[in-house]
Amino acid sequence: MTPLAGYLLLSAMLFSIGLAGALTRRNAIIVLIGIELMLNAANLNFIAFWRFSEHPEAITGIMFVIFSIGVAAAEAAVGLALIIAIYRHYKTTNVDEMNSLKG
Amino acid sequence: MSLPFAIIAMLTIAAAVAAMSLRNLVHCALALTVAFAGLAAAFLQLDAQFVGFAQILVYVGAVAILIVFAVLLTRGGEAPEKTVFSASWFWGLLVAVTVFGALAWAITNSFASQLAPAEKVDATVKQIGDALMTKFVLPLEVIGLLLTAALIGAVIIAMREESSKTKIEDGRSKIDKTVPPSSILHPPSSGGQQ
Numbered sequence: 001m002t003p004l005a006g007y008l009l010l011s012a013m014l015f016s017i018g019l020a021g022a023l024t025r026r027n028a029i030i031v032l033i034g035i036e037l038m039l040n041a042a043n044l045n046f047i048a049f050w051r052f053s054e055h056p057e058a059i060t061g062i063m064f065v066i067f068s069i070g071v072a073a074a075e076a077a078v079g080l081a082l083i084i085a086i087y088r089h090y091k092t093t094n095v096d097e098m099n100s101l102k103g
Numbered sequence: 104m105s106l107p108f109a110i111i112a113m114l115t116i117a118a119a120v121a122a123m124s125l126r127n128l129v130h131c132a133l134a135l136t137v138a139f140a141g142l143a144a145a146f147l148q149l150d151a152q153f154v155g156f157a158q159i160l161v162y163v164g165a166v167a168i169l170i171v172f173a174v175l176l177t178r179g180g181e182a183p184e185k186t187v188f189s190a191s192w193f194w195g196l197l198v199a200v201t202v203f204g205a206l207a208w209a210i211t212n213s214f215a216s217q218l219a220p221a222e223k224v225d226a227t228v229k230q231i232g233d234a235l236m237t238k239f240v241l242p243l244e245v246i247g248l249l250l251t252a253a254l255i256g257a258v259i260i261a262m263r264e265e266s267s268k269t270k271i272e273d274g275r276s277k278i279d280k281t282v283p284p285s286s287i288l289h290p291p292s293s294g295g296q297q
Contacts, residue, residue: 001220002105002106002108002148003215003217003226004215004218004220005210005211005214005215005221006108006112007108007145007153008210008215008216009116009207009210010112010115010150011117011147012162012203012206012207012210013116013194013203014115014116014119014138014142015203016199016200016202016203016206017116017119017199017203018119018123018195018202019125019195019198019199019202019284020195020199021122021123021124022195023189023191023192023194023195023196023198023199024188024191024195024196025123025129025187025188025189025197026186026187026188027128028186029128029170029173029174029177030123030128030131030187031133032170033122033131033135033170034123035276036135036136036162036166037119037122040138040139040142040157043142043154043158044145044146045273047145047146047149047151047154047224048149049199049223050149050151051149051150051151051219051220051221051224052215052218052219052220053207053221053288054221056221056224056226057224059230059231061151062151062153062226062231062235063155063231063239063242064237065154066153066154066157067242067246068119069154069158069162070246070249070250071155071160071167071246071249072107072166073166073250074160074249074250075250075253076169076170076220077169077232077253077254077257078253078256078257078259078260080169080170080173080257081256081257081258081260081261082147082260082289083173083262084173084176084260085260085261087176087177092178093177094174094285095189096189097233099281
């Protein structure tokens with residue numbers, strides 16, 4: 001079986017890719033996609049540590065990931081609704097141009 | 104490192120890089136779907152079947168569709184003629200590379216990389232359901248409340264401002280401005296006389 005370090009490195013790589021996308025792209029939807037990638041990398045870490053733990057019969061790692069997926073789904077729904085509302089107001093999804101909270 | 108893991112890791116990372124760097128937003132959403140599917144395969148390889156299938160249902164099924172809808176509603180499907188990267192892209196990339204370097208250094212030097220996996224784990228759906236209904240029943244209720252609040256909040260945020268009022272007024276004006284019945288019975292053109 002693949003050692004734990006392999007999964008952790010994959011997770012770190014995905015997290016960095018998501019972070020790079022969230023910090024460098026101009027479109028707000030891509031920024032949200034980057035945040036989703038980072039959340040998924042954290043989920044992979046939870047599952048990997050659960051699988052390699054000493055007591056996997058206590059399924060806390062799986063429970064944490066299930067709740068994390070639920071929170072991430074709520075975040076995606078609210079985030080995309082915000083992007084649509086902002087697009088309606090500013091007619092753009094460019095994060096460089098969204099520089100004021102009060103329209 | 105086993106061959107299936109290598110394939111899954113390469114596919115997932117390639118899809119993630121594509122999702123973050125392609126110009127067309129619809130292509131980005133499709134690449135993101137592939138990355139989510141690769142992560143689900145990694146979960147399955149780690150003997151977490153329920154989470155793997157939940158990942159497919161929630162992310163490949165729901166979140167990807169949501170993102171495609173957001174792309175289409177904001178007319179982001181057309182690739183921009185200018186650059187797709189923000190003004191401060193260099194610092195963002197530097198931060199990301201630094202974070203990966205720090206994480207990779209920590210992983211390779213930690214004792215956790217020498218851990219051996221448990222011999223056999225079976226996290227069946229029955230066990231997960233039992234735990235959700237006994238030990239984790241309060242978090243389950245809280246996440247239900249959170250999802251309900253997020254659903255209502257998303258609808259309210261995305262709703263057009265004063266949409267109900269304008270809708271009623273639109274309907275009234277439509278009724279008022281419809282063609283008067285006399286012109287339907289006697290159209291101005293001569294074609295009605297046949």
